Amino acid sequence: MKRILASRELLLLVAIGLLLGLISLRFPAFIAPSKLVDVFNDTSPLILLAIGQMIVILTKCIDLSVAANLALTGMVVSLINLAAPGLPITVILAVAIGFGALLGMFNGILVWKLAIPPIVVTLGTMTIFRGVIFLLTDGKWVNSHEMSDAFKAVPRTVIAGLPVLSWIAIAAVILFTVVMTRTSLGRAFYAAGGNPHAATYAGINVGRTQFWAFTISGALAGLTGYLWVSRFAVAYVDVAGGFELTVVAACVIGGVSIMGGIGSVPGALLGALFLGIIANALPVVNISPFWQMAISGGAIIIAVVLNAQANRTPGRIILKRAEHAT
Amino acid sequence: MKRRTITSLAAGLGLAAGLMSSTAMAQDNMRIALVVKALGIGFFEAAAEGAEEAAAELGNVEIIYTGPTDTTAEGQIEVVNSLIAQGVDAIAISANDPDALVPALKRAMDRGITVISWDSGVAEGGRQMHLNPSSTELIGNTIIKLAADHMPDGGDVAILSATATATNQNAWIEAAEGFLPNYEGVNLVATVYGDDLSDKSYREAQGLMASYPDLKAIIAPTTVGILASCQAVTDAGKIGEINVTGLGLPSEMAGCVDSGATKSFAIWNPIDLGYSATMLAHAIANGAEAASGAEIPMGRMGSVTLDDTNSAAMSDPFTYDSSNIDQFKSIF
Numbered sequence: 001m002k003r004i005l006a007s008r009e010l011l012l013l014v015a016i017g018l019l020l021g022l023i024s025l026r027f028p029a030f031i032a033p034s035k036l037v038d039v040f041n042d043t044s045p046l047i048l049l050a051i052g053q054m055i056v057i058l059t060k061c062i063d064l065s066v067a068a069n070l071a072l073t074g075m076v077v078s079l080i081n082l083a084a085p086g087l088p089i090t091v092i093l094a095v096a097i098g099f100g101a102l103l104g105m106f107n108g109i110l111v112w113k114l115a116i117p118p119i120v121v122t123l124g125t126m127t128i129f130r131g132v133i134f135l136l137t138d139g140k141w142v143n144s145h146e147m148s149d150a151f152k153a154v155p156r157t158v159i160a161g162l163p164v165l166s167w168i169a170i171a172a173v174i175l176f177t178v179v180m181t182r183t184s185l186g187r188a189f190y191a192a193g194g195n196p197h198a199a200t201y202a203g204i205n206v207g208r209t210q211f212w213a214f215t216i217s218g219a220l221a222g223l224t225g226y227l228w229v230s231r232f233a234v235a236y237v238d239v240a241g242g243f244e245l246t247v248v249a250a251c252v253i254g255g256v257s258i259m260g261g262i263g264s265v266p267g268a269l270l271g272a273l274f275l276g277i278i279a280n281a282l283p284v285v286n287i288s289p290f291w292q293m294a295i296s297g298g299a300i301i302i303a304v305v306l307n308a309q310a311n312r313t314p315g316r317i318i319l320k321r322a323e324h325a326t
Numbered sequence: 327m328k329r330r331t332i333t334s335l336a337a338g339l340g341l342a343a344g345l346m347s348s349t350a351m352a353q354d355n356m357r358i359a360l361v362v363k364a365l366g367i368g369f370f371e372a373a374a375e376g377a378e379e380a381a382a383e384l385g386n387v388e389i390i391y392t393g394p395t396d397t398t399a400e401g402q403i404e405v406v407n408s409l410i411a412q413g414v415d416a417i418a419i420s421a422n423d424p425d426a427l428v429p430a431l432k433r434a435m436d437r438g439i440t441v442i443s444w445d446s447g448v449a450e451g452g453r454q455m456h457l458n459p460s461s462t463e464l465i466g467n468t469i470i471k472l473a474a475d476h477m478p479d480g481g482d483v484a485i486l487s488a489t490a491t492a493t494n495q496n497a498w499i500e501a502a503e504g505f506l507p508n509y510e511g512v513n514l515v516a517t518v519y520g521d522d523l524s525d526k527s528y529r530e531a532q533g534l535m536a537s538y539p540d541l542k543a544i545i546a547p548t549t550v551g552i553l554a555s556c557q558a559v560t561d562a563g564k565i566g567e568i569n570v571t572g573l574g575l576p577s578e579m580a581g582c583v584d585s586g587a588t589k590s591f592a593i594w595n596p597i598d599l600g601y602s603a604t605m606l607a608h609a610i611a612n613g614a615e616a617a618s619g620a621e622i623p624m625g626r627m628g629s630v631t632l633d634d635t636n637s638a639a640m641s642d643p644f645t646y647d648s649s650n651i652d653q654f655k656s657i658f
Binding site: 027029030035038042045141143144145146156228231232233234238239240241242243279280282283284286288289290 | 489490516518519522523524525526528529530532533534536537553554557561577578579580581582584655
């Protein structure tokens, strides 16, 4: 199991290397360290969201409301900043994570207590969240000159050569690698999606596990919401429109099985980086915008085909005699 | 008792006479209704300001600034019906729907009310003329000129548009390319598409800066694109080297103009638009013919010539820079 995962991630790493080589043929400056740092930084929001999405998908669910959650939380913190420019950034960060988590919990409760299919729940909340932004603002924008300087400075402050935005992504990767591999909650995510019945017999409450998955995804989306609006210095209804599909695509490319139970944080990270590199390279390699869409789509199809081949490992029969007996 | 009846009768007559004379006086005042998409929108408040300016210039004109509370065609139909009942002389409307308002406006025209549309048009049957804020040609020329104005020695410019299939933007860009030969030394190196998404526009702007190190200006004829480019140029520390320009709203662009990333940008001026619409409504109500090919004066804005759909373009988009941004950023 572990070997297959490792080789799969190795495969993706090789693909990323090939991709970078291919791009550098047309635009050599792309693989300069400073440009790669830029690319990583630009991909950080996608990495954060992909980690949350991966955990949700592990539990056999899907969260289509991440981009809308990002937009709503981004707007809420922007409005707070507009009303109280002096509020310390730590409070803004806490509000962003907390509010995002609340929105995630709302998804989670509906999935857990009312047992509504996650795709329906999050499709609904996706529209609701965007609608709420419209209600809050009447469709007006919060613009850069209305945001305080401290509010805008956080993601671009450079510490030890990397912007804070990148450091947050790195911290999230480390934190969730530990959570997924070293805690009982992390193992519960795998169990709940890998085999819900077995998980129930093992004493894991599948519904509650899914609830926590949505909460984590929501919290990460909220955090990303603040980082997004402060980085681009603008908040409006359509912020990150359609981004939820990019996030799901990053997970799929990263080897997360849409059937649940299979996936890893490094996989999600590499999947996000793969798409991030394509998104950053396409503007400089001079390809028609119509081809750009086709190329992004092609990458996803190839990943899904690879995924289908790397099927889940068949369950092992541990009590052979008992099986024959029945 | 009898006496009292006579007195009250006299008083009543006097009152009636007074009423009649005041109605007669009101008839001297031409009443022009400026109907907007919804009340409380800065853009339209500014247009009303322009209408008042025109009224003051014309004299004997009373402006009725009105509209529904939300941007619906139903709300506007109610407003138009009540204006017909009030017997106004002219209606100048920015419509929420080109077709839904036609029957109500036709009824108004049947009652002898002059009807024109401005900003957002009504189908031909429902108005005597339509005033566009600008035209494809004028916008195309303006966006190139905005960049050229700040690069006396010429140089490379790039266009960052919305989606590759956006009808408006593509028409403007095509027109801009047509005017390019008029600006010597200005070299359009690329046209890229940010899909009106901040993140994609930002990346495309970064890509332009990486691909064309000598780039002097980014022209973005879309509000999301111009803001994202401005942020990308600011983050790259290239303020002063690269001028971000195009079409944007003053309230959104104030930060970019303050930081110097944007030297100037353009969009139609709502004050001029309200002013021109009022002038045109006044001229037509006073007998100017609204037929294709007709030239109708509109005060300080010059005059317009109607095309074969009875539409006309007001002027070049209005240029905003550090000298007037503070005045307009609170308007729209």
